[in-house]
Amino acid sequence: MRDANYQKDKKTESGLKMLKRSPTAVIGLVIVLIVIFCGIFAPWISPYDPIKTDLYSRLKAPDKDHWLGTDKLGRDVLSRIIWGARVSLKVGVISVGIGMIIGVIIGLIGGYFGGITEKAIFSLVDLMLSVPPLLLALAIVATLGPGIGPVMTAVGISLIPIFARVARGSVLTVKEQNYVVSARALGASHLDIMLRHILPNILTPVIVMATLYCAFAIIMEAALSFLGIGIQPPEPTWGTILSHGQQHMRTAAWISTFSGLAITITVLGFNLLGDGLRDLMDPNMRHVIQTK
Amino acid sequence: MTYIIKRLLLFIPTLIGVITLVFLILHAIPGSPATRVLGEFATAESIAEFERRLGLDRPLIEQYIDFVTSYATGDFGESYRTGEEVIDQLALELPYTLHLVTAGMIIAIIIGVGLGIVSAIKPNSLLDNIGRIIALLGVSMPVFWSGMILIILFGLKLGWFPIIGAGDTGDVPDILHRLVLPAFTVGFLTSGVIMRMTRSSMLEVLDQDYIRTAFSKGLADTIVYLKHALKNAAIPIVTVIGLSFGGLLSGTVLTETIFARHGLGKFLVDAILWKDYPAAQGCIFVISLMFLVINLITDLIYGVLDPRIRHA
């Protein structure tokens, strides 16, 4: 028990210092924070109502009134993009949450017990991985119908096998550590060992994965909405704005350009942050940083 | 030889598994497909009629066995929408998707492996940093956006390439001309992942003793990098190429929609929008099958690349 806590403390303690050593992670963090800020404060910072139409200013190119122009119903693109951050973050966080919680439970059980339990669980996991991720989500949305709930469920389910694998991999290494072996020898229950000794020690890779797969979930939501089977208009999401912009590519390229840019920058932010965290957490990398 | 046979035998249960998954996705979820297809306001009689016609009123296990056996014999059922055999429709769409997937993968491999090698040879150089930025953009830009940017730039502004459709069968130059933009769209998406893996794998190999031996023989740098290093670095690269086909196939679905091209992806999206479940199921199965076959091929390539696997 003390061992497990000791390891955890060491990690959080040097967390800030490590962030300093990875400027890309800091850039990623700043981007992510800006997006979160936009999402939370959308009602106050967006210059216009994102769904209020204004037929007198349709398809207007960017100017001083509408920094990023307007769409065919005269709605302000900037305001829609700011509000879109809300939806993207919501979907990103909740679907990663679904995937992470279920995936980690599955991976924990499979990795810890091993044998037939592991085989049974992971043949199912591998099966899910044999369907390309977007197709899996497409199929699930197809049965559940459109809307934000089904999208989050679909993306979340398609993330389960990925988290399950990562969790199992970490469990397998942690399982053999002295503090787990000794806890078992002292007669701790399986549940106790899993929750108190193993779980805290596999959280690092899981959190890195969660950051990276937030990016993935945001792209998936945008893709589903773009295809018209995800979140439906008039709700402002980056995917629907982009799909709407596609119809006006010739005359109003700014709609799709800026909404796509918003997705790209956000995804880039999560990727940079996740990559940076991964490099910093990787013991080999950490060694390199210290010795050089 | 036993390695190949072992790997081939493993393929069969996976195949049955995927058929099961396709079945489960659309059958085991609460609510009958009939209500989903016919809408909330359908009468009880029309629903019963629909279910009887398609055998949906039978026990689930019976439907499942029926589903697996008919899939195993290549019978994917009839489209709700057109009444045609799904497999015939898929056969029409398949070539377009194969063109796009092949061309996209070739582009991804050339860009990804090329940049990865260059980056690994001189780590932290300007070229390495440019390569890494390109890779990062590749994994961060959604295909439906990068595709649109290509359309706006090279299709609308410069007018170099047509932006809609896949061309008529037979007219090879036209097909190739229309393939350029979509292929670059999906290729760029995938190149980032391949580049990252090539770079890290090459960096590891270049540190090995046998690379020093190769240089000590007086071999030209390019021979050392391409003959001695790349073949050793190839297994993780091939693995990631195989896995990235999943992303590439997903990207194909979107790219076909953006470029209004014929193909399995567009067919699937239409089938889902029309709630044409047999067509959607068949299509998901065929795309997953492509993914499975590709992963089978990559596993077989391992044996070719590494004598240690072949002899194991």
Next chain:
Amino acid sequence: MHLLQIKNLKTYFYTTDGIGKAVDDVTFSLEKSETLGLVGESGCGKSVTALSVMRLLKEPPARIVNGQILFDGTDLLRRTKKDIKAILGKRISMIFQEPMTSLNPVYTIGDQIAEMLSLHEDLAKKQSWERAVDMLAKVQIPSPEKRAYEYPHQLSGGMRQRAMIAMALACNPEILIADEPTTALDVTVQAQIIDLMMQLKNEFGTAILLITHDLGVVAQTAERIVVMYTGKIVEEAETLAIFEDPKHPYTRGLLQSLPNIGYRSFSRRQPLHEIEGIVPSLYGLPQGCSFHPRCPDVMAICRQTAPKLVDIGDNHNVQCHLYP
């Protein structure tokens, strides 16, 4: 004229920890058909010296900052990369410590030897393969025609090192640099490999630069010995002189840590000795003579000034304040 002359060679490593002087003003030469032992504990700059000659160092962090490497009358450090590549493998070749990892795992050993021949000898594929098989026979690998088709993982450590030697000698080079060629091998195999190298050296007339931490290995083979410590030469003499009358305390320490040289150590019942302490890091070398913290004969001056290499007669050079 010397076959190979290294003059005032300085190879430094530039890292964030500072500058590591891995080779610091080293001068020695290798004569035709001679075997020269380059001896010292690991981390003393022996390998870096050899890799500087071969231009196999990773640059950066390494950089040859000064010196000359004269081969064939010209300075290798001033030749183009292309010139160097024509010399490597063909006129100067090298074998390494780890036979396990020094051969490419994905090519057959026949391929790897034949590659050398088709590169430097302008032979057709079939001829280079035949020559490769001949070489495998020369290094006494049984049934070489069959073994040529095998991959490194199918051979034992000793067999792999034989294959490495076959490869290195395939083009009949003038110089063979052997970097700890037997360290990773079983004791019985070590003797076989050394015997083989000597036999081939006599047959081909190759000069050998034998790098080792084990004075026992050079005792039987080398004509002269150069002892290095922390990037500098501390003693250089004929082999007999080193063993009969070692001057530098470091050389004496190395000799005392040898289990048995002939019968002497047994008859006098000298206890086995180890040099106290460890080789200091290149990034934090002690002031004055860098050996002084470990030296049994340390004097006040050793802590302040570094000694110079002096000739004490009979081509015996030593770098120590004991010999002013």
